[in-house]
Amino acid sequence: MKMKQPEPFMFEGDERAVLLLHGFTGHSADMRMLGRYLNNEGYTCYAPIYRGHGKSPEELIGVTAEDWWEDVQQAYQELKDKGYQKIAVIGLSLGGVLGLRLAGNTPLQAVITMCSPMFFDNEQQLTIGFRQFAKDYKKLEGKEDDVIQAEVEQLVDDSKELFQEIATSIEKVKETVDMIYTPTFVVQATNDQMINTESANYIYDSVESDQKQITWYDNAGHAITFSKEKDKVHQDVAQFLASLDW
Template sequence: MHSNRIFNSPEPFHLAGTGERASTALLLVHGFTGSPSEFRRGAYYWQDLGYSVHAIQLPGHGTSPEEMRKTTWKDWMRHVILSYDRLQQAGYASIFLVGHSMGGLLSLLLAIKRPVSGVISLGTPIYVTTYKAAFARVVHPFVPYVTKKPRRLAQTLDEACAYDRTPVKCVVCLQKLVRIVKRKLPLVAAPMLILQGMKDRTVKPHSAAYIYKRCSSSQKRLHYMSESSHSILLDKEREDVYRRVDQFVQHIVAEKEVQEQPDPISGLIEVMT
């Protein structure tokens, strides 16, 4: 039935929903040097449940490190805003942001700028594990790229289509984005689901607790995935991640529907008057 599904492609994609959930859109925002491919497996899962799924490709990503080097965090943010606005214009009843890593940072910023239904933050960096990032601002004029280390975890699916080299100039942009989000987190009031892998070797796990404590959301959930790395969408607990996203979205949509139902007593008063 699903033999035509693609799992290794950096291209952006849109999967149409079906039934009652088709009016709920999930806007998927991938990570730094990554691509929409990291979301494909989860996107098919959510589409099978009826959701409309839209995975964007950030400028400079999914092409080449040389192309990425020409972009900044402002280009990435501009694209996320434009993508959200298009979904809103298309008439979806609810739009949830699902951001992985840097995509989580961009999603949090968008939640300040637009009335999103909810934000799902997956391995979003506030504190990173590598000391090398601190030198990026100094060395980027002289060292254009650094080569990434190969993956260490065999159980992680190799479907992210990420670059094997990182433009150092873009690391500086990422650091600036982290600082901006840290400062503005109290302005985030949308419902939040925060998932963080305990075996993440890129983002320090207490980043998730920082986001949870600092955001102003009245509805927020934090869960640590004990067996997951930074590749939380493709690691061995991925099905649990997809399921938790669905449960969170269902809960928020159901609450919204209850709030939007007219009060029968006030309706009766209107009729009587």
């Protein structure tokens, strides 16, 4: 069965641009509702898809964590090449880690992290998430349960090196968060089962910006952009962006 592959989206608005970064195993659809909301508020919103994402799990483990960092840098440059000088970045989960890395390397109006990990002390949960993603994808392909189980187990085994790369990239960003002076908004679900929620406090406490905010959402899990709290998240993000000196 051939499935339609997701694509990046670009919602053009005014001169204020927002780069929307998805998480590990995700793609642009994870950020689409937020992108639409912000676009209705006037912002230009661009959501790329990193290499290997939005495709089969086999293709996902065929790339590296540094490839994704290059993809984020390229997406930022694409906005610059289109003439956007004022750019904020919003990242979900691993996208927030990449957003923090971008904030430490390039001038940004703001960085907003959403359920983003700083402590790689939960590799089992990362494995669970990847396993579920692979299983769901293969079900959509119409494969039998025994075939799915065998292929998923092989994928999990093959992904160990990639998970170690992800751990290294998270640690690299964690060590330099205190060098970020960009206005920062930390969005965190209280019932996040995928990451250590102390990550949110670490980001908030470590960034050196005079303009920073942290908000906890009690009725949300890790996929906060799809949660019951998504409307509140949209409003809070828009309010924070509106408070900036664009």
